[in-house]
Ligand SMILES: O=C([O-])CC(=O)C(=O)O
């Protein structure tokens with residue numbers, strides 16, 4: 001192992017003085033540079049490492065170094081500048097030495113960011129001390145993909161496929177993303193809903209290696225230190241959960257970690273954000289899930305959930321530490337918090353941090369996109385619709401609000417008026433004004449004048465909605481009677497069963513098509529296979545926020561946005577709706593397939609970034625001329641790089 005202090009670093013590299021391609025900020029920070037090269041084999045390793053350090057520093061000047069913080073492309077800008085976090089660096093990083101690790105030999109094979117397995121070329125095997133550590137054959141990345149897909153398809157049980165994918169992510173990150181990008185439709189249900197839900201339920205017993213950062217009540221007062229234990233310094237997106245409402249599966253405590261990990265792998269695969277810029281975090285304040293508390297394999301704090309001031313203080317320390325450590329342009333995505341915290345956190349930090357709640361805002365944006373697109377199939381405008389929700393939590397009220405906002409924009413009517421087209425049913429029945437006093441604050445705008453109605457089917461008959469949306473988290477609640485009632489009112493009823501995973505879906509695709517006699521325009525949160533009904537094949541759409549958040553986040557990062565604004569959500573919806581082709585409409589689809597998701601994400605990112613500039617919320621100047629090109633050019637590529 002070799003450590004170079006500042007003077008030998010500068011002497012050896014010749015960086016002092018002109019500083020080559022290093023920027024002013026990097027130069028200032030060079031006082032804290034420590035270059036560490038390690039090898040597994042003692043003195044020979046030291047010699048090898050010295051050579052590597054020389055070479056790497058040379059390559060760093062040329063901008064082509066194989067160093068731990070660099071993925072194939074920097075997020076924005078060029079050369080090595082982003083490696084040093086020029087835009088996200090805070091004063092504090094001046095006193096935190098960061099190190100550039102040069103892995104070689106055995107440690108290179110064990111480093112998931114750089115490992116290529118059998119794809120290391122002969123020259124690379126010589127140059128990086130890999131001789132003998134690999135069998136003789138050299139394989140292409142394409143062959144590796146083929147082999148991995150073959151292996152994954154052998155597994156009958158989805159959870160086994162999930163574990164194989166997680167194992168790959170920990171072993172060879174680029175191959176993991178190549179697999180996911182090239183086989184997105186097949187692998188999305190594995191690394192994401194529905195399988196990720198089962199993985200969270202069984203997280204303790206399938207736990208092998210920790211992923212992400214765990215911040216529990218034990219870390220109170222030390223969260224900044226915990227953040228600094230994470231190896232990557234240039235973080236741009238954090239997905240954080242407290243595990244209280246994981247999909248529609250309820251409180252899974254610390255085992256909710258599967259969700260931030262899964263969401264961030266989509267940030268990279270679907271949105272092109274560098275993996276090293278992504279940080280999954282689970283905040284563990286306990287769990288009220290008795291089964292987990294009594295499970296000997298449970299990995300979290302064995303106590304009931306902290307609430308009130310204790311909860312608020314921990315969250316506040318977290319939010320403060322994130323800003324202090326990563327600056328104000330790090331995107332914090334709240335995921336799968338329970339209603340009572342989700343709305344409060346968004347309101348509390350929406351004005352001081354770059355925060356986005358995927359369940360409230362991401363889901364709203366994807367559903368609005370579907371409804372905008374559906375106008376091509378049903379005719380008319382959004383303002384012609386009456387919408388009924390089953391479920392009045394984050395997703396339900398979030399979607400309702402965004403629809404009302406869009407109709408207001410289209411018609412110039414105030415939201416108080418446009419909200420009247422939208423009705424919600426919760427566990428007590430239709431939300432009506434006579435219930436107003438006892439309602440949680442986020443339900444109050446939806447308490448319209450009407451007599452109380454207990455059952456969903458009666459609400460359908462009374463309200464006569466054109467659109468029925470399930471956000472209840474309770475499976476099989478769109479019964480035959482409910483769907484038949486929708487079909488008797490509408491020629492083409494729009495039915496969205498959004499709860500996840502599949503077990504919690506309000507109805508299946510088969511039920512929606514069969515009970516509506518093939519007339520429903522149907523989409524669901526979790527994927528369903530195509531359905532054959534009376535000799536015709538119906539392909540259900542997937543109304544999942546995965547269409548939105550990766551491109552939305554990319555747009556925020558591209559523009560250096562400092563706050564999220566509702567108009568950006570509307571822009572994302574319009575961009576997504578515009579991607580639905582005539583061919584998709586001909587199949588009854590209101591969403592494009594996931595196969596082209598990276599192009600779709602680039603379009604969404606471009607529109608979101610444009611809106612950020614328009615609203616004066618973008619900090620990255622000058623504004624790019626061609627936003628789509630800019631989005632595409634800063635997307636991460638999973639292709640192997642050549643290590644000279
Ligand atoms: O994760 C998903 O599939 C969608 C989502 O945010 C949720 O259901 O909470």
Ligand SMILES: [Mg+2]
Pocket residue numbers: 247335336358359
């Ligand atoms: Mg969610």
